[in-house]
Structure formats: structure tokens, C-alpha cells
Amino acid sequence: MIPAEFAYRRATSVEDAIAALADPDAKVIAGGHSLVPMMKLRLARPALLVDIAGLPLGGISDGADEVVIGALTSHADIARATVLSAGPLAAAAECAASVGDAQVRNAGTIGGSVAHGDPASDAPAALLALDARVRVLSAAGQRDVPATEFFKGPFWTALGEQELVTAVVLPKPAGQAGSAYASVEDPASGYPLAGAAALVVVEGGRVVSARIGVTGVSGTPFRATAAEAAAVSGASVGDAAREDIAGQDVFGDSRFDEEYRRHIAAIVIGRAVERAVARAQGGAK
Ligand SMILES: Cc1cc2nc3c(=O)[nH]c(=O)nc-3n(C[C@H](O)[C@H](O)[C@H](O)COP(=O)(O)OP(=O)(O)OC[C@H]3O[C@@H](n4cnc5c(N)ncnc54)[C@H](O)[C@@H]3O)c2cc1C
Structure with a gap:
């Protein structure tokens, strides 16, 4: 759990950080919460760490x-x-x-x-x-x-x-819009077993557009396009979400198997849409 040797440089400006990245063995470090564990496991071995934490890129x-x-x-x-x-x-x-x-x-x-x-x-x-x-x-x-x-x-x-x-x-979304994020977390790590965010726009009490993003389920975060269409047409979002997830190569391991993750993903998609709609309509938080 000890990183390989590396040089350290505190970037003095954004331009300085960009110039340092010309070195193919350089990597920037910000909060270090992902990079340092990777370095300790030697999954990352940058020869030069360029610390950008002091740069005016916050806010x-x-x-x-x-x-x-x-x-x-x-x-x-x-x-x-x-x-x-x-x-x-x-x-x-x-x-x-x-x-x-x-x-x-x-x-x-x-x-x-x-x-x-x-x-x-x-x-x-x-x-x-x-x-x-x-x-x-x-x-x-x-x-x-x-x-x-x-x-x-x-x-x-x-x-x-x-x-x-x-x-x-x-x-900023136009119109009467609301959004929400729902997830079920791995209690050991806090990472989502499945997480879904929804943004909806309503007009006259009806959903006229929906965008849904899903994470934690497969190798690439994706949009749940069938569930988006269902949210607009009034069809079952849960059924459509299962269709979206059926097209994914879903993660599974000994603690949370693939079937369980599929089930959870459909649930969080439904919850995110429901809460986004309530917010757009000025209802529940
Ligand atoms: C115990 C633990 C629990 C966690 N739980 C969760 C969780 O529940 N959900 C979740 O989403 N995440 C979780 N994380 C991950 C955490 O959110 C990330 O570690 C953190 O956001 C990464 O940001 P950082 O500034 O620390 O990045 P760093 O560790 O400094 O960098 C990470 C990578 O991004 C690169 N990088 C950093 N900033 C930039 C930049 N501005 N431009 C280009 N490249 C850059 C670095 O070179 C490196 O490759 C967890 C991490 C830990 C340690």
C-alpha cells in the first residue's frame, strides 16, 4: 500500500497546470480521494503529480x-x-x-x-x-x-x-421543470448499486419532456430512453425502465447479483421520475 516514487509540483496557475500535463507521465491531483488509493495499489504510477487544489477553479x-x-x-x-x-x-x-x-x-x-x-x-x-x-x-x-x-x-x-x-x-431548463436523484447504496462503501436522476418538464399537469440518467448499473452510465418516453406518454415507467435495463450488460457480484441490480435500477428510475414530477408540479420536495 505504498505508492511508487513520484515527483510533486504545485501548479501556480491553470496555464502552468496545462503546461505540466505536456509530460506524458504527469497526472493532476485535486482532492486525491480516487487517485491516491489507485497509486497505493499501484494501479496508477504517475512520475509527476501536478497539484491543482490551489487553483481558482472552485465555486x-x-x-x-x-x-x-x-x-x-x-x-x-x-x-x-x-x-x-x-x-x-x-x-x-x-x-x-x-x-x-x-x-x-x-x-x-x-x-x-x-x-x-x-x-x-x-x-x-x-x-x-x-x-x-x-x-x-x-x-x-x-x-x-x-x-x-x-x-x-x-x-x-x-x-x-x-x-x-x-x-x-x-x-437551466425552460418551462415548469423539476429534477430528482434516487439511489440505493452499497452500505459498505456508499457507492450506488443503482442511481437514477430525472429531469421532467410539465405543462398543464402533463409531462411533456423527460431525461433520465442511470449510473452504477453497468460499465457506462446511460440514458433510460424507454422510461423517458413512458414518462411522457403516461405508460408504465417501471415496465419501460426494465426494458432499458434489459439492454445493459449489468454488473453482478457475490453480494449483489445482476438480477438484484436490475430490480433496484428499475425502482430508482421510477422513484426519480415520481419525485421530479412532484417537484415540477410544485408538490413534495
Ligand atoms: C471511501 C470513499 C467512498 C466514496 N464513495 C463515493 C460514492 O458513494 N459515490 C461517488 O460518486 N464517489 C465516491 N467516492 C469517490 C469520490 O467521489 C472521488 O474520489 C472524488 O470525487 C474524486 O475527486 P478528487 O478531487 O479527489 O480526485 P483525485 O483523486 O484528485 O483525481 C481523480 C482522477 O481525476 C483526475 N483529475 C482530478 N481533477 C481533474 C481535473 N480537474 N481535470 C482533469 N483530471 C482531473 C486525476 O488525475 C485522477 O486521475 C468515494 C471515495 C472514497 C475514497
Whole structure:
């Protein structure tokens, strides 16, 4: 449990961090809650650690059309941000509140979470449902990657080796909207066995659009498109969710087998939709 030897450099600016990433053996470290365990297990052996924790990439800004969450914002700060929790982007705050324990939420960052690409992490569900973009920067410039294109597989994302995540951008939904995140957690780790976030828009008491993101179930977080269609048509969301999950290569292990995870996933999809609709209609929190 001792990492291989590495050099350490504290980045003095975002540009300095980007320049350091030109070294193919360099890796940035933010909160260290995923990277340090990987290094201790020698699953990661960066020759140079570039510490970005002191850079001005934290904080949440509330714009006219979108909310921008800086990459270094902790899960704890996202969970208590009323700009998220009090409005139609509540799923993002709820998702952050579901991460690990208080220590992990205080040290772990949203940028580190998305860059790590752990298919068991909570955040991708909200990012998919809320139509988020991951903002990345490199020497070549800035680009925004839609969440639907960012998560590619287990610990595999669209992030290039020389790119830095600088923010997660959440567009403000138009109309009478509500969102929610529901999960069932592994009591040993706090990671979701299955987590689902839903964003719905209602008009005249009817759901007119729905986006649902699912995480923890298979190697790549995904949108539950059949359940989205059911939420709009009034068909059974639970039945449609089972259809969505049937198309997935679902995780299973000796404690939580595949069938159990499928069952749980359909339940959390249903709960997320139900709570998102209630919020959009101004009802239950
Ligand atoms: C005990 C425990 C329980 C946990 N439970 C949960 C849980 O229930 N749900 C959940 O979702 N997560 C959970 N986590 C994971 C936790 O959320 C992540 O470890 C954390 O968010 C990662 O952020 P970090 O800042 O610590 O990243 P780091 O560990 O510093 O970095 C992780 C990876 O991302 C890269 N990286 C970091 N920041 C950037 C950036 N801005 N740009 C580019 N690359 C970057 C690093 O190079 C590294 O590869 C748990 C972790 C622990 C240790």
C-alpha cells in the first residue's frame, strides 16, 4: 500500500497546470480521494503529480441560462448550493449529497469525479439527466463535451491526457421543470448499486419532456430512453425502465447479483421520475 516514487509540483496557475500535463507521465491531483488509493495499489504510477487544489477553479456561478460548477468544487459545496437544491437542478445537489461520507464529500471534487470515470460514481446520472457539458481545457483551447459523449466506459472518458476539466455546465431548463436523484447504496462503501436522476418538464399537469440518467448499473452510465418516453406518454415507467435495463450488460457480484441490480435500477428510475414530477408540479420536495 505504498505508492511508487513520484515527483510533486504545485501548479501556480491553470496555464502552468496545462503546461505540466505536456509530460506524458504527469497526472493532476485535486482532492486525491480516487487517485491516491489507485497509486497505493499501484494501479496508477504517475512520475509527476501536478497539484491543482490551489487553483481558482472552485465555486458555483449562477448565469442567466446556465449554472457553472468549477471543477474544484467539492461534493459538499454542491450539495448545499441553494442555486441547485431550490430549483429545477436539484438532482445535482441530491447526487452530490449521496457521495460517500462527509470526509469524501468535503475533499472530493466534481472535476476529479468525472475525470476518474468510475462507472459506480453518482455524478454521471445527474449530468446525463440535466444535459450537462463537461468543460475541458488544453494547450489547444477549450471545448465543451456533452455528458452523453463524455462517459465512454469503465474509467474511460472523452478527456484527453493533456486536458484539464475546468467546469461542469448545467443549462437551466425552460418551462415548469423539476429534477430528482434516487439511489440505493452499497452500505459498505456508499457507492450506488443503482442511481437514477430525472429531469421532467410539465405543462398543464402533463409531462411533456423527460431525461433520465442511470449510473452504477453497468460499465457506462446511460440514458433510460424507454422510461423517458413512458414518462411522457403516461405508460408504465417501471415496465419501460426494465426494458432499458434489459439492454445493459449489468454488473453482478457475490453480494449483489445482476438480477438484484436490475430490480433496484428499475425502482430508482421510477422513484426519480415520481419525485421530479412532484417537484415540477410544485408538490413534495
Ligand atoms: C471511501 C470513499 C467512498 C466514496 N464513495 C463515493 C460514492 O458513494 N459515490 C461517488 O460518486 N464517489 C465516491 N467516492 C469517490 C469520490 O467521489 C472521488 O474520489 C472524488 O470525487 C474524486 O475527486 P478528487 O478531487 O479527489 O480526485 P483525485 O483523486 O484528485 O483525481 C481523480 C482522477 O481525476 C483526475 N483529475 C482530478 N481533477 C481533474 C481535473 N480537474 N481535470 C482533469 N483530471 C482531473 C486525476 O488525475 C485522477 O486521475 C468515494 C471515495 C472514497 C475514497
